[in-house]
Amino acid sequence: MPKTNPDVLQGTLDLLVLKTLVRGPMHGYGIAVHIQQVSDEVLRVEEGSLYPALHRIEQTGLISSEWGTSDNNRRAKYYRLTAAGRKQLAKEEENWDRLTRAVAKVLRFA
Amino acid sequence: MSWITRLMGSIRKNKLEDQLDNELQFHLDMRTREFIAAGMTPDEARRHASRLFGNQMLLKENTREMDTIGWIETLWQDLRYATRTFLRAPVFSTVAIVSLALGIGANTAIFSLIDAVLFESLPVRDPRHLVLVWEKPSAPLSYPLYKQIRDRNRVFSGVIAFHAFSDWNVGTNGETELMTGQLVSGNYFSVLGINPAAGRLLSSEDDRVPGGHPVAVISYGFWKRKFALDPSAIGKGIDIFGHPFTIVGVTRPEFFGTQSGKLPEVIIPLMMQGSVIPRGSFLEGTEVKWLYVMGRLTPGMSEEQALASLNVLFHQFVMAEAGPRIAAEQQRELSRKSLELASGSQGLNDLRKQFSFPLRILMVVVGMVLLIACANLANLLLARASTRQKEIAVRLAIGAGRWRLVRQLLTESLLLAFAGGALGVSFAYWAGALLLRFLAVELNVTPNLQVLGFSAAVCFISGIVFGLAPALRATRADLTSALKQGSGSFGPKRLDRLLVTTQVALSLLLLLGATLLVRSLQNLKHLDAGFNRDNVLLVSIDPTFTGYEGQRAAEFYKELLNKMEAIPSVRSATVASDVPPGGLSWFQDITIPGATAKPERVSVNHVGTRFFETFGISILSGRDFDLRDNETAPKVIAINETLARHYFRRDNPVGRPTGLGTIVAVVKDSKFESLRAKVRPMVYRPFLQEPISWGDGKMLAIRTTGAPLQIAPVVRRAIREIDSKVPVFGITSMAEQVNDSLRQERLFAALTSLFGVLGLLLVCIGLYGIVGYAVARRVNEIGLRMALGAKPANVLWLVMRESLWLVGAGLLIGIPAALASARWISALLFGLTPLDPLSLALSILILLLFSAIAGYLPARRASRVDPMVALRYE
16 A cells, blocks of 8 residues: 555555455455455555554454464464444445545545 | 453463464465465465565564553563563672662651651641631730630631640559640540540530549550550549549540640640649639640631731730720730731641751751762663673664663663662661650651652652663664773773762762761760769659648758758759759849849759759859758859859959849859850859749759669658658659750761761772772783783772772862851851861861772782783683
8 A cells, every 4th residue: 555644544444454344254364365356456455554453453342353264274363343343334434435525526626 | 441451462472472473374374375376486485475574573563562561561571681680690789779778768767757747737637727826925825815715706616725745643553653744625626626546535515614524535555555455444543643533535546636746645624724733723814824725717717817806806805804994005015915826737846946957957968878879879780781781782783772772771770779769668667766766756657658659759760860871871872892892991981980979079078067966966075064964863853743832842852851861872962943954944133233234134043052062063262052041041142153254254243242142152154054055144042042832843963972873762762751742753863864965966976977987888889899890891901011010019009090089089079069068067066167177187088098998909909910811811
């Protein structure tokens, strides 16, 4: 991801992580791959930012973790969305919508 | 809550680390598989994947930070490391901790005294709203005035009155003992908000009828000592001066009454004044001013408002007392009288006046000792830091933050500081209690928050003070020179030098102070006080307490003196109303025809026959009082030198008449007030020539051939034989009494000497350490020099020169500083000026001597170095 304002960056990453987990529990690698693929390789999450973010979000209670077995029979830490996480996600999506619409309006104003 | 999870994370760190490793390893492996699938070789794939992770250490740390409380971990880490380091260097640690313990402990002890004397309020409810009502020039008021204030005021929620503490003969279970007692108003305890430990305390009901309430409240200590905390003591009887009283209650152990530093053991209602002060009733007329009055201001009432309202009341009272027909002049005078208010939150606090100055000086003294100790520690830590230079340089090189290292080093010094502090504080309480016992002061000095907070603050600040400089120095980013085996100049570097110089200067200050005070004490002890203090027994006695008066009292004393002189080892016996150095109690007006224009006030001492002989006061001209000078004979007096000089100059006063009697003798000056005070003009009169009235107790003085206290039991028996009810207030020897009067000086001299020696010791240890360390670092060079022909003496001189330099520089700063600050203690000195050259020379000499020894020892080691061994040393 391009290096911009770290707070916006952090917030956006959180949003993407939460959204990714809507589909079901996933480990860190899976989350990174998902975001990469769905955005057509435009958004690449750096490992250096992903794991601190995951652990941080877990401390806030929006996601929870447990150890499980991956497809290739390896042990991996899976993260899932909690109820509070779901509510927060809805709010964040709404905020993001408003933000982007506002930015678009300003840009369109010639 | 997330912080609990994070706290658990800090605690179960290892498990967390393993889990994180696994998590990241999984991700790494998956990426690797990805790259292999895209066509790379396994090695390439692995490398590529790793690179994606970037700095793994950093990543792990960042992630871990989310799961733990970071600073606790680093603190814990630092503490464990510091403890290990100190355990590995036991000598260094012990020296450091002990020096800190002494410095911090001393500070804590003195501070706890200061806190108790200067800051602590009375242990009563809400002391801030208490005010003392008094009338210039001295505090006590009369009973009718108190009643007026109590009943008609509009500013107080309660007004109490109490008499000063006095000594009473109290009989419990048949044994009589002298105890401190107090008369208080009935509402005393309720207004002060004090609760009993057992039974009940006095109430307003106990304050109605004069002589009608023989009830007493005793102190917890009394209850413990005489009744072993037996609850059936309530209701038992005791007698005070032979009058029966019933115990109704006990106060709590922390109760101290309204005079800090003293503790009343028996408290009885004001109405019972007649039992303990047999001189008529003080409860009627307004001439006797005997009550201290304190009031509790109603909420919201200011002192000014209260004072204004009270003065209105006071004027009404004064006018009413004066009666309807008074002259205008008198009226004017009366209207100028007024009441004053003073804060009552510390009760009647004489301790503050007496001790605040000495305590402040002591605080400065122990502060200096602490500074010296800290300087030592700083030097020690600097030396240690330079041995760890390589280790620190390596850590800096691999990326440790400088502040992180400084924090770790500071943690080490704080650990030392708090360890020393803990040791010091426990030693301080023990020492403080000892000090108080020595001063014969009763104070509530128990561990309290302020003192502990003060100690903690001192520990913390000391730790930072002596730890910061070494920590900063050690982590300077001058890596290359540190990584090589470096050696500096011969002898310590600039910072160390500065520290040692400062220590020497401070030590000189302390030594000078101590020397001055010790010499003052010696001066006082060997002063020619005008009397002979050896082999004199003093017995304080007052027959008027049991009703003797006038002629009967005179007969009592005569019989007493006869009995005394009959005792074998007694050389002579006499009585006196004043005894040196106990103070002066009697004053009368004297007129001397031809010398005084109007009556002048002089102190008068009523003495028996052979007074001057017994006290060893030389009679310069004239004769001693003898049996001729009784109540029927013409009045005679003796005067002291000062009075003679003052009024008669060079004429011989013997034979001259005065208003008080014909002068029959001039005697040498004696220090009656105190050893320090100047002698005042004094008149001696035969005690038989002044009628003896109530309260006119005397001191029986007996000169013995041997040790005076040995005949004490004989004397007691003799007094009992005459009348067993007469109270004996105390038996002591003159030598003891004089020594006692010097108690504060003795304590001071002892304490400052102790601290002076302590400071000196610390300086010597510091000097020894620094020079020794420098020598150890320069062993090569010494070997080289010796191999090239230097003799041991040269090397010795080379090393000693350094230490002498340092001490010299310290003295250069210290001497003017010492002379300037010695002025502050001039009030405590006697017979010396603060600039006393002998004391200064003595202090300098002591300092030089000890520091020379401290510097000599390592120098000697240096000169004994075997060149071959030294050259091979790396």
